[in-house]
Amino acid sequence: MAESNQRFHVRDCALVRMSTGYRALTLREFKECIERVPSSSIYHHFWGRFLQPQFDEPEYNNDFAAWAYHGLHEKALAEKLSVIDPTEFEDIEALRQELIERIEDYLFEYEYVPWARAEDQFHFVKSQLVVLDTGMSISRPEDLQEAIPNMSLGSIFYHFIDARRRTVEKTNDFSAWLLGLGPEYEPLASAFDKLDPYFSSLKALRTMIHQACISFFSSRGE
Amino acid sequence: MELLDAYAKVAGREVVEHLHQLSEPLKGMKVVHVNSTREGGGVAELLRKIVPMMEALGLDVKWEVIQGTNRFFQCTKGFHNSLQGKTVVLPESAIEEYERINGENAEQLRDTLREADFVFIHDPQPAALIRYIEDRKGKWIWRCHIDCSRPYRPVWKYLKGIVAGYDASIFSLAEFAQPLPHPQYIIAPSIDPLSEKNMDLPQEEIDHVFDEFNLKRELPLILQVSRFDRFKDPLGVIQAFREARKMVPLQLVLAGGGATDDPEGDIVLEEVRRAANGDPDIHILVLPPDAHRTINALQRAADIVLQKSIKEGFGLTVSEAMWKGKPVIGGDTGGIRLQVIDHYTGFRVKTPEGAALRIRYLLHAEEKRLEMGERARRFVKENFLVTRHLREYLALMIALFHGLKDRIDLNSPDESS
Numbered sequence: 337m338a339e340s341n342q343r344f345h346v347r348d349c350a351l352v353r354m355s356t357g358y359r360a361l362t363l364r365e366f367k368e369c370i371e372r373v374p375s376s377s378i379y380h381h382f383w384g385r386f387l388q389p390q391f392d393e394p395e396y397n398n399d400f401a402a403w404a405y406h407g408l409h410e411k412a413l414a415e416k417l418s419v420i421d422p423t424e425f426e427d428i429e430a431l432r433q434e435l436i437e438r439i440e441d442y443l444f445e446y447e448y449v450p451w452a453r454a455e456d457q458f459h460f461v462k463s464q465l466v467v468l469d470t471g472m473s474i475s476r477p478e479d480l481q482e483a484i485p486n487m488s489l490g491s492i493f494y495h496f497i498d499a500r501r502r503t504v505e506k507t508n509d510f511s512a513w514l515l516g517l518g519p520e521y522e523p524l525a526s527a528f529d530k531l532d533p534y535f536s537s538l539k540a541l542r543t544m545i546h547q548a549c550i551s552f553f554s555s556r557g558e
Numbered sequence: 559m560e561l562l563d564a565y566a567k568v569a570g571r572e573v574v575e576h577l578h579q580l581s582e583p584l585k586g587m588k589v590v591h592v593n594s595t596r597e598g599g600g601v602a603e604l605l606r607k608i609v610p611m612m613e614a615l616g617l618d619v620k621w622e623v624i625q626g627t628n629r630f631f632q633c634t635k636g637f638h639n640s641l642q643g644k645t646v647v648l649p650e651s652a653i654e655e656y657e658r659i660n661g662e663n664a665e666q667l668r669d670t671l672r673e674a675d676f677v678f679i680h681d682p683q684p685a686a687l688i689r690y691i692e693d694r695k696g697k698w699i700w701r702c703h704i705d706c707s708r709p710y711r712p713v714w715k716y717l718k719g720i721v722a723g724y725d726a727s728i729f730s731l732a733e734f735a736q737p738l739p740h741p742q743y744i745i746a747p748s749i750d751p752l753s754e755k756n757m758d759l760p761q762e763e764i765d766h767v768f769d770e771f772n773l774k775r776e777l778p779l780i781l782q783v784s785r786f787d788r789f790k791d792p793l794g795v796i797q798a799f800r801e802a803r804k805m806v807p808l809q810l811v812l813a814g815g816g817a818t819d820d821p822e823g824d825i826v827l828e829e830v831r832r833a834a835n836g837d838p839d840i841h842i843l844v845l846p847p848d849a850h851r852t853i854n855a856l857q858r859a860a861d862i863v864l865q866k867s868i869k870e871g872f873g874l875t876v877s878e879a880m881w882k883g884k885p886v887i888g889g890d891t892g893g894i895r896l897q898v899i900d901h902y903t904g905f906r907v908k909t910p911e912g913a914a915l916r917i918r919y920l921l922h923a924e925e926k927r928l929e930m931g932e933r934a935r936r937f938v939k940e941n942f943l944v945t946r947h948l949r950e951y952l953a954l955m956i957a958l959f960h961g962l963k964d965r966i967d968l969n970s971p972d973e974s975s
Binding site for chain 2: 376
């Protein structure tokens with residue numbers, strides 16, 4: 337059982353969406369908008385969407401890919417955009433460039449410019465994130481078992497999704513904390529890292545994180 | 559505190575704890591909501607809950623209702639229709655009446671509005687109040703509950719001149735946002751799970767609606783609850799019902815409430831009655847604005863709920879029905895698209911024929927209907943309860959206080975105030 341001075345401070349967040357005024361009807365307009373929208377809009381359509389209404393099992397892991405399929409009916413493009421892992425990029429600008437290049441490649445390959453019906457146009461939004469301290473902190477990794485199910489979905493978003501953009505290691509806050517406590521927690525950190533957050537709702541993700549904790553500590557007889 | 563405990567039981571303890579934390583920096587602040595009716599319509603229903611919840615979180619909240627004349631409400635109904643895309647030519651005298659009434663109400667509310675830290679003005683009716691309140695202390699936010707994705711330009715041009723003076727505006731969907739010289743927030747509306755319209759009911763009370771409205775227990779019940787308004791397409795619902803009934807025996811209930819700011823309702827109701835043409839299995843119910851439990855019971859008694867709108871701001875009745883575990887067949891428009899996930903929580907349709915097809919399908923596949931209904935309830939619980947709505951209002955208020963930064967960290971020394 338580890339005792340450490342490094343406490344894990346549980347934070348929470350709430351997100352409000354804002355209109356950017358940018359909207360796209362054709363794939364060319366879509367690319368031009370991606371070139372111009374604020375970086376917070378790119379962030380939102382990859383990450384912020386988790387805090388917005390969505391069905392339990394989204395088909396695509398970012399809004400751009402979802403629109404390529406549902407708005408433009410271009411399944412191949414949807415697939416190409418869907419495999420983009422935002423954590424692989426240095427920053428939002430690099431991610432933006434990747435999106436642009438994939439769309440340009442697609443436009444180059446095809447003889448026509450795909451378009452959506454007026455009512456299916458893509459509206460670029462951005463978001464403001466309000467981050468707050470919950471006052472709750474965890475001193476021992478074992479306590480994660482009890483703490484995780486009681487965390488709000490905002491906390492799960494902040495520590496598991498938002499952390500990938502925020503931290504140098506591009507990992508979640510739980511793994512970063514555990515690794516700082518010593519090698520004995522590496523398997524749990526590794527189990528967290530393997531969770532793919534992009535095809536779940538935050539609620540399902542919370543359950544998966546909790547289950548990983550239970551498996552790890554029960555295997556240690558705790 | 560008891561009020562919030564009750565929400566914790568339905569929405570989750572952590573959801574309410576989150577609200578407490580978020581409201582901490584706003585405690586004691588003066589908040590005023592202004593709209594044009596206390597009864598009828600989604601806005602009044604929302605305020606009836608948001609206001610006491612904000613109070614329970616420690617904010618100093620007031621709900622003011624402006625008073626108007628019949629001519630004033632005809633003008634604002636014209637605004638409403640034109641924001642939804644209808645060509646409405648408003649005479650100069652109507653605009654004068656609109657401004658005069660706003661000026662009169664501003665006199666009554668002057669001190670309250672001037673002193674408030676946050677003023678939420680709901681819809682166009684009280685929007686012009688801002689013109690008559692000088693030296694405003696707080697942030698003024700125009701909350702537009704209407705689908706104004708394609709407004710009739712001349713009327714929007716006039717209203718834009720008014721709402722441009724606000725510090726921010728809120729629209730229900732990104733599609734509805736219009737170019738304005740201030741931040742435009744996107745906040746979807748919500749339902750209140752504890753209200754009389756959505757709370758659990760004893761089975762006897764649900765069964766009672768069959769007797770009360772002379773419905774047949776042996777026939778599947780199809781329901782649409784909405785104001786008698788052309789944009790809700792009640793005539794299309796009757797057509798869909800008749801199409802579906804060719805294959806399956808059915809009964810239809812069209813239940814509409816009235817709102818004091820909707821003078822067109824009677825005309826549309828008459829059109830609906832003519833279309834029903836005395837059909838004994840079409841029940842047109844005109845319910846008083848406070849018939850919330852009756853609507854609740856009807857929604858629970860129904861097998862399928864329709865909301866076949868042609869235009870829709872959001873369509874709270876969709877989430878209401880989904881909360882009761884009913885799949886919804888909804889018009890493929892506006893906020894219905896956000897709630898009805900096609901083939902998962904219901905079906906989105908564009909025509910009466912499409913609605914008829916889906917009615918027949920859902921009545922044929924009972925297991926699928928129940929499964930969809932269960933998913934629909936879960937979807938509403940996670941996304942469309944009033945607790946989520948309140949959370950976004952609180953976050954918006956904090957965000958407005960801290961400017962247009964992408965990220966506001968309340969524990970950072972630069973942000974805490």
